[in-house]
Amino acid sequence: xxxxxxxxxxxxxxxxxxxxxxxxxxxxxxxxxxxxxxxxxxxxxxxxxxxxxxxxxxxxxxxxxxxxxxxxxxxxxxxxxxxxxxxxxxxxxxxxxxxxxxxxxxxxxxxxxxxxxxxxxxxxxxxxxxxxxxxxxxxxxxxxxxxxxxxxxxxxxxxxxxxxxxxxxxxxxxxxxxxxxxxxxxxxxxxxxxxxxxxxxxxxxxxxxxxxxxxxxxxxxxxxxxxxxxxxxxxxxxxxxxxxxxxxxxxxxxxxxxxxxxxxxxxxxxxxxxxxxxxxxxxxxxxxxxxxxxxxxxxxxxxxxxxxxxxxxxxxxxxxxxxxxxxxxxxxxxxxxxxxxxxxxxxxxxxxxxxxxxxxxxxxxxxxxxxxxxxxxxxxxxxx
Amino acid sequence: xxxxxxxxxxxxxxxxxxxxxxxxxxxxxxxxxxxxxxxxxxxxxxxxxxxxxxxxxxxxxxxxxxxxxxxxxxxxxxxxxxxxxxxxxxxxxxxxxxxxxxxxxxxxxxxxxxxxxxxxxxxxxxxxxxxxxxxxxxxxxxxxxxxxxxxxxxxxxxxxxxxxxxxxxxxxxxxxxxxxxxxxxxxxxxxxxxxxxxxxxxxxxxxxxxxxxxxxxxxxxxxxxxxxxxxxxxxxxxxxxxxxxxxxxxxxxxxxxxxxxxxxxxxxxxxxxxxxxxxxxxxxxxxxxxxxxxxxxxxxxxxxxxxxxxxxxxxxxxxxxxxxxxxxxxxxxxxxxxxxxxxxxxxxxxxxxxxxxxxxxxxxxxxxxxxx
Numbered sequence: 001x002x003x004x005x006x007x008x009x010x011x012x013x014x015x016x017x018x019x020x021x022x023x024x025x026x027x028x029x030x031x032x033x034x035x036x037x038x039x040x041x042x043x044x045x046x047x048x049x050x051x052x053x054x055x056x057x058x059x060x061x062x063x064x065x066x067x068x069x070x071x072x073x074x075x076x077x078x079x080x081x082x083x084x085x086x087x088x089x090x091x092x093x094x095x096x097x098x099x100x101x102x103x104x105x106x107x108x109x110x111x112x113x114x115x116x117x118x119x120x121x122x123x124x125x126x127x128x129x130x131x132x133x134x135x136x137x138x139x140x141x142x143x144x145x146x147x148x149x150x151x152x153x154x155x156x157x158x159x160x161x162x163x164x165x166x167x168x169x170x171x172x173x174x175x176x177x178x179x180x181x182x183x184x185x186x187x188x189x190x191x192x193x194x195x196x197x198x199x200x201x202x203x204x205x206x207x208x209x210x211x212x213x214x215x216x217x218x219x220x221x222x223x224x225x226x227x228x229x230x231x232x233x234x235x236x237x238x239x240x241x242x243x244x245x246x247x248x249x250x251x252x253x254x255x256x257x258x259x260x261x262x263x264x265x266x267x268x269x270x271x272x273x274x275x276x277x278x279x280x281x282x283x284x285x286x287x288x289x290x291x292x293x294x295x296x297x298x299x300x301x302x303x304x305x306x307x308x309x310x311x312x313x314x315x316x317x318x319x320x321x322x323x324x325x326x327x328x329x330x331x332x333x334x335x336x337x338x339x340x341x342x343x344x345x346x347x348x349x350x351x352x353x354x355x356x357x358x359x360x361x362x363x364x365x366x367x368x369x370x371x372x373x374x375x376x377x378x379x380x381x382x383x384x
Numbered sequence: 385x386x387x388x389x390x391x392x393x394x395x396x397x398x399x400x401x402x403x404x405x406x407x408x409x410x411x412x413x414x415x416x417x418x419x420x421x422x423x424x425x426x427x428x429x430x431x432x433x434x435x436x437x438x439x440x441x442x443x444x445x446x447x448x449x450x451x452x453x454x455x456x457x458x459x460x461x462x463x464x465x466x467x468x469x470x471x472x473x474x475x476x477x478x479x480x481x482x483x484x485x486x487x488x489x490x491x492x493x494x495x496x497x498x499x500x501x502x503x504x505x506x507x508x509x510x511x512x513x514x515x516x517x518x519x520x521x522x523x524x525x526x527x528x529x530x531x532x533x534x535x536x537x538x539x540x541x542x543x544x545x546x547x548x549x550x551x552x553x554x555x556x557x558x559x560x561x562x563x564x565x566x567x568x569x570x571x572x573x574x575x576x577x578x579x580x581x582x583x584x585x586x587x588x589x590x591x592x593x594x595x596x597x598x599x600x601x602x603x604x605x606x607x608x609x610x611x612x613x614x615x616x617x618x619x620x621x622x623x624x625x626x627x628x629x630x631x632x633x634x635x636x637x638x639x640x641x642x643x644x645x646x647x648x649x650x651x652x653x654x655x656x657x658x659x660x661x662x663x664x665x666x667x668x669x670x671x672x673x674x675x676x677x678x679x680x681x682x683x684x685x686x687x688x689x690x691x692x693x694x695x696x697x698x699x700x701x702x703x704x705x706x707x708x709x710x711x712x713x714x715x716x717x718x719x720x721x722x723x724x725x726x727x728x729x730x731x732x733x734x735x736x737x738x739x740x741x742x743x744x745x746x747x748x749x750x751x752x753x754x755x756x
Contacts, residue, residue, distance in 0.1 A: 001562065001566055002562075003555075003558035003559055003562045003570075004558060004562070005562075007561075016586070024554055028555075028558045047628065051611065051652035051653070052590045052593055052594045054593060059586075059589050059590040059593055059594070060586045060590065060609070063585050063586050063589035064585075128699055129702070129703055131698070131702030131703060132702070133699040137686070138627070140627040140684050141627075142606050142607075142615075142625050142626075143627055143684060143685070143686040145625075146616065146623075146625035146686050146687070146688040146689065147687070147688075147689050147694060147697075149689060149690045149693075149694050150541070151625075152690050152691070153539075153540030153541055154529050154537060154538070154539050154540040154541075155530055155534075155537055155540070159530075160604075160618055161616050161623050161688045162529060162537065162616075163529065163605075163606050163615070163616060164528070164529050164539045164541075165528030165539075165587075165605065165606070165607050166584055166586070166587065166607070167586065167607070168539075168583065172546075172550060175550045175551065175554060176550070176724055177724075178554050179403070179550070179554055179557060179724060180724040180725075180726060182554060182558055182561060183403045183724075183726070184726065185557075185561045186560045186561050189564035189565065190564070195727040196725075196726070196727055196728060197724065197725070197726055198724075198725040198728070199724055199725070200723075202699070203703060203705060203723035204723050206703075207720060207722070208543070208546055210438060210719065210720045211424065211439070212541070213691065214434060214435075214718070214719040215424045215425060215427060215434065216691050217706060217717075217718040217719065218717050218718055219425060219427060221691070221692055221695065222425075223690055223691060223692060224540075224691070226540065231537075232517055232538045233517070233538070233541070233542070234540055235424045235425065241517075241538075242526060242535070242536045242537075242538055244535065249521075249535060249536050251517050251518055251520075251521035251536075251538070252517075253513070253517045253518055276426075279425075311513045311515050311517075311518060312518070313512065313521050314522065315521040315522075315526050316521065316523070316524055317524055317527045317597070317598075318524045318527070318588065318591050318597070318598055319597060320524075321522070321523065324509075324522075326503055326506075326508055326510075326577070327507075327581075328507075329504065329506040329507035330503075330504050330506075330578065330581070332578065332581045344589065344592075344593055345589070345592035346585065346589040346592065347584075347585045347588055347589065350551055350574055350575075350579050350582040351551070351555045351572060351573070351574055351578075352572070352573040352574070353555070353559070353571070354571050355571060355573075
């Protein structure tokens with residue numbers, strides 16, 4: 001039996017944060033129904049997101065919304081609103097990521113929905129929480145990285161602020177929402193009571209940085225300092241970083257510098273015998289290491305360093321990754337098909353449950369594709 | 385019961401603890417979780433680093449030598465009473481100890497058992513160290529940040545560990561929901577590698593279905609996936625971030641052509657040339673000047689703040705994201721709280737990380753008294 005068999009999710013959210021929570025719940029077996037606006041639908045279908053368009057929708061939309069259903073409804077039309085109320089009456093979970101106040105204006109506040117369905121779990125993601133000052137600002141991944149200091153952690157000292165190239169804040173906010181929803185589902189199974197789950201991208205971005213922020217909060221508010229060269233983590237000493245070799249790159253994690261110097265036959269590194277210097281003099285150490293590593297290929301270095309127990313690896317781009325046996329053995333790719341027969345290769349859920357991968361070949365829904373099915377299944381047309 | 389060390393597994397335990405679970409770290413006597421002795425900037429809370437407290441607050445510690453038959457028996461009696469077991473040993477270790485899922489399930493049929501590995505159990509990398517920087521390097525993640533000519537640029541946070549911990553907590557909670565309904569436990573597996581890949585699912589899906597390679601911008605890269613202007617730009621006195629937006633609107637807001645001779649439809653194919661023109665123009669005025677114009681046109685943009693600048697914002701203070709950890713010695717430290725609000729309430733906990741084996745006796749007593 002699937003983890004979330006028989007669980008119904010009514011998902012009003014758009015873009016990545018909320019929909020990524022919906023995707024996790026769908027992969028665990030929930031019936032996730034996207035509520036989409038007529039004509040445009042989830043703005044992620046079209047808006048600025050990728051120049052790879054598959055069957056009229058962006059590649060990203062397909063990745064985020066596979067394994068879900070689409071119910072088209074105009075939330076300003078009272079007939080449609082009535083139907084959605086009826087759907088919610090039979091649902092377990094509602095998700096939205098509108099800005100604070102929008103769901104209330106549309107008539108979908110927790111207060112109203114609770115009167116329709118007392119055991120409902122109502123999950124929301126905002127950009128900045130409900131505090132007055134920033135609540136009207138757009139909650140977008142790059143902007144959240146920018147206002148929370150996260151862009152000061154990647155890259156080198158002289159680089160300008162460097163954002164993380166994946167929308168990690170969106171995904172974490174979605175995952176935190178899913179955690180809260182699942183915890184409440186568990187609680188509901190004992191108490192029969194629903195409730196609200198709120199996360200904000202702001203809090204999720206801070207949570208991501210909890211190690212560094214805790215340091216900042218207790219050391220007199222000193223800012224993180226990136227390495228001058230081969231920056232990889234502002235709080236970690238040499239050799240931690242990615243280095244150029246004779247033919248490519250190599251990553252070396254935490255290591256004993258003197259031992260590393262011996263194994264590499266590099267006397268310059270062996271001078272750094274005081275391990276407290278490995279953080280404070282990391283730029284000098286990294287400079288020596290960077291020069292030494294240029295003399296052999298990545299493979300040659302790995303053959304020397306790995307048997308000696310060092311934590312190191314090659315550095316792969318997507319083409320190289322896809323050729324690796326370990327990647328192929330993982331069976332991370334999965335082909336999904338939408339109802340127009342368009343096939344999209346995407347990644348699967350990261351879990352194995354009871355030894356089985358959580359696979360699904362159901363592609364992203366066409367806009368409003370499941371209206372009829374859902375009307376019938378939940379008896380939404382009947383007069384009440 | 386948490387048999388995990390470092391960050392991925394313990395951050396998962398931390399979330400479950402903040403959601404109300406009683407989390408017991410099972411640690412080796414005399415040593416314990418190695419992150420007890422790993423400090424950032426030499427910051428120590430007591431005999432443990434501040435970092436250890438950050439990740440392991442609100443938990444208990446049970447010291448047991450799993451190679452000692454007597455200790456192993458106690459751990460097994462504890463497992464009989466537990467709901468969840470998590471471990472992050474390399475493949476084979478728990479089997480040797482007789483604490484693998486098949487054995488544990490015989491002790492407790494309803495157990496939810498989660499294994500975190502570095503790279504899964506098959507394939508030539510299965511015994512490689514599951515360390516964040518290596519995972520970033522091997523999964524393609526190091527080619528997503530920074531500019532094209534920079535070479536690989538790792539993300540300066542242990543982002544794979546964190547994401548894996550978050551995903552692990554999700555699946556444990558999903559299994560608890562099922563157990564409540566059906567009475568059956570679950571065997572759950574996840575790896576840092578799968579988390580690192582799934583974190584890049586937007587990029588990878590785009591990559592799988594296009595012909596060319598995935599390429600970062602040569603200037604002001606924000607995401608390899610996105611067209612102009614997505615990225616961070618220098619102004620006369622600081623930096624601002626521009627997210628997805630209509631280039632026409634951006635031109636109106638800037639009050640000048642920024643297309644460098646290209647057209648709107650070239651936002652992807654000529655993003656670097658267009659970004660260059662935008663970058664040149666934004667350098668001429670202050671961040672405040674531009675933010676006024678951008679926000680009045682409802683464009684998705686913001687100033688770039690460091691932690692000190694963020695800290696002085698009312699929006700940050702209003703969040704009440706900080707909480708005190710109160711040590712036995714009376715010392716106090718600030719850390720961040722759980723990001724999840726349930727029924728409008730934030731969850732605060734002032735309980736610091738446990739000393740090694742702090743709860744061994746009381747847990748043994750509870751076991752004897754059948755009080756667990």
